[in-house]
Amino acid sequence: xxxxxxxxxxxxxxxxxxxxxxxxxxxxxxxxxxxxxxxxxxxxxxxxxxxxxxxxxxxxxxxxxxxxxxxxxxxxxxxxxxxxxxxxxxxxxxxxxxxxxxxxxxxxxxxxxxxxxxxxxxxxxxxxxxx
Numbered sequence: 703x704x705x706x707x708x709x710x711x712x713x714x715x716x717x718x719x720x721x722x723x724x725x726x727x728x729x730x731x732x733x734x735x736x737x738x739x740x741x742x743x744x745x746x747x748x749x750x751x752x753x754x755x756x757x758x759x760x761x762x763x764x765x766x767x768x769x770x771x772x773x774x775x776x777x778x779x780x781x782x783x784x785x786x787x788x789x790x791x792x793x794x795x796x797x798x799x800x801x802x803x804x805x806x807x808x809x810x811x812x813x814x815x816x817x818x819x820x821x822x823x824x825x826x827x828x829x830x831x832x833x
Contacts, residue, residue: 711741711753715782718743722789723755724823725773725798725805727764735760737772766797770808784814791821 715721724740741755758772777784790806792798798805799822809815 711755712780714743714751714753715741715780715786718745718751718786720744720786720788722791722818723773723787724791725769726793726823727760727769727795727797735764737764737769739773739776764797766800766804766806766808769797769805770812773805773809774812774814785816787816787818789819789821791823793823 721741721743724742725737727735727737730736737758737760739755739758740752742750742752744750756776758776760768760772762768776782790809792805796804799820801807806820809818
């Protein structure tokens, strides 16, 4: 069943007109850093689909370059067409949004990435306010 879902997601990514990704890193119970990547795809008929794209273990640290390398490697291995990427949403962590060494900065400086819109998720801020 897992292979069928993966194959369907691969087909959806190949067939969609555009997609965006949402990334968030966290530490699991064994103290391993994990990067969750969700994808939202828009198809020719303007229908949308949102799925968990992958859960990537970050082998060493959670610096911007580590996140960038993990995402870039995953996209290359899966042959995901970067030219369809239109936006990236992250939390406000410096590793994600740092001006010079954050994940977004690395993506913007890589000519393989198209121009994309960067969004900042406010869920973490809302959770803090709710406490």
